[in-house]
Amino acid sequence: MARFTLTDLGNKSGEVVEAAFNGPVDITKRGKRKFVLMTADQFDRLKSASSQRAFRSDDLTTEERDSFLSGLDAVAHEGDRSND
Known part of the structure; x- marks a missing residue:
């Protein structure tokens, strides 16, 4: 899984978004995973799978x-x- 910092999200947003098209992206703050960025389609599949x-x-x-x-x-x- 690709990993970027919150700072990267601000400074390299295009690169971060492009990585999210290939799969979920970890967003970290001070070395700790805080968020996961994914496409809406990825989220919808995850959401429907969790309802099973x-x-x-x-x-x-x-x-x-x-x-x-x-x-x-x-x-x-x-x-x-x-x-x-």
Whole structure:
């Protein structure tokens, strides 16, 4: 990840922004990471990914687990058919 200081942000803003097009950029102050600069698209992807939920299979009911496994089987079989 690219890293710039707050001073760099003021003095080299074009370079900092250009780096952000390639991925998130750490902005530091006195050697400590204070901010991360990223494009709006990068932020939107991050935001939508964080709204996803994860569950432990141990926490599912038997019915939920069976439904989930059936769905995985269906997806796996679709992949088998597309390789024919």
